[in-house]
Amino acid sequence: MESVILIVILFYAAGTAFYTAYFAKQKEIWHQTGYYLLLAGFLIHFLNIGIQHMQTGIFPAGNLNENLSIASGAVAGVYLLLRYKFNIKILGFFAAPLSAIVLMISFFLPSGPSPEPSPVFKNIWLIIHVIVIFIGEASFALACGVGILYLAQEHAIKTKNHGFFYKRLPSLELIDSTGYACIVVGFTLLTIGLIIGSVYAKFVWGRFWSWDPKEVWSLISWLLYAALLHQRLTMGWRGRKAAIMSIVGFAALMFTFFGVNFFLTGHHGEFTK
Numbered sequence: 001m002e003s004v005i006l007i008v009i010l011f012y013a014a015g016t017a018f019y020t021a022y023f024a025k026q027k028e029i030w031h032q033t034g035y036y037l038l039l040a041g042f043l044i045h046f047l048n049i050g051i052q053h054m055q056t057g058i059f060p061a062g063n064l065n066e067n068l069s070i071a072s073g074a075v076a077g078v079y080l081l082l083r084y085k086f087n088i089k090i091l092g093f094f095a096a097p098l099s100a101i102v103l104m105i106s107f108f109l110p111s112g113p114s115p116e117p118s119p120v121f122k123n124i125w126l127i128i129h130v131i132v133i134f135i136g137e138a139s140f141a142l143a144c145g146v147g148i149l150y151l152a153q154e155h156a157i158k159t160k161n162h163g164f165f166y167k168r169l170p171s172l173e174l175i176d177s178t179g180y181a182c183i184v185v186g187f188t189l190l191t192i193g194l195i196i197g198s199v200y201a202k203f204v205w206g207r208f209w210s211w212d213p214k215e216v217w218s219l220i221s222w223l224l225y226a227a228l229l230h231q232r233l234t235m236g237w238r239g240r241k242a243a244i245m246s247i248v249g250f251a252a253l254m255f256t257f258f259g260v261n262f263f264l265t266g267h268h269g270e271f272t273k
Contacts (some may be wrong), residue, residue: 004044004048005103006232007184008075009100009103009104009239011037011041011101012038012040012096014034014037014040014099015024015035015037015041015092015096015100016034016097017267019031019034019038019097020093021095022090023093023168026162026167026168034096035080035083038079038080038092038095038099039075039080039154041099042073042080042099042161045076045103046073047071047273049256057070057126061126063198065105065110068102068103068106070130071102071137071257072100072103073099073103073207074094074135076095076096076140077138078138078142078182079091079096082142082178082181086174088146088175090169090170091142091178094145094149096147097146098141105110113125120266123200123204126200131195132196133197136186136188136192137253139189140183140186140187140190140225140246140249140250141250141253142148143157143182143246144249146175146178147244147247148247149175150175150176150179150243153165153166153171153175154172156241166171176238176242179242179243180232182246183225183228183229183242185247187222187226190221190222194218194222197218199214217252217255221249221253222243224248228242228246231245
């Protein structure tokens, strides 16, 4: 399977190169090439995960190596959907390198011995939980990227620096609406994922909630995004405030994903060894 992952990395890296060229020169042919390279890499990546699952009978989410691989594919897949829905081409400049970098980190991490088939890793609730959570977190990752684009474009407008970034980034309205869509999708999926995770926890550990550090920080992340959506719907938080909150929320998610694994202990640790 390592050779397949290398091929996917090459597709993602090539897509990154063409999206970078598109960002610099704004030639449509470079965007189209980057898009199809990213799409091809995603399809191969998706099929590889599916084949691995069918061959072993275990969903490949048993360690940090496999989780990062799924995260990489999720970012690429969510971007492809956003590209279709909003036609925000420049976001590929953020999504393609993120997918490539995360998958490269995954590739160079030790995979460890293959786990023995067990109810923990074969449970259908785990599979649904992992898929839903990672798609939701990929949506939040892209919301963070959109937030960065918004701040860059807003700065260009406020300083009347109608140069490099201003000419290449979409309107503030389109960036804001795309970021909002990412947050709504991510929040919905995170909510569903946490509920499914509780059902799975009851099946495996005998209780819905155990105050595990991963559970606590997932709840903190959920509350941050819930506050953002609440303030947007009731107080009209848009633009700069929403962009900053999307970045802060994603930082909390990153601590949930990495910091909890490395600095805190809990029963989720068996999935990230």
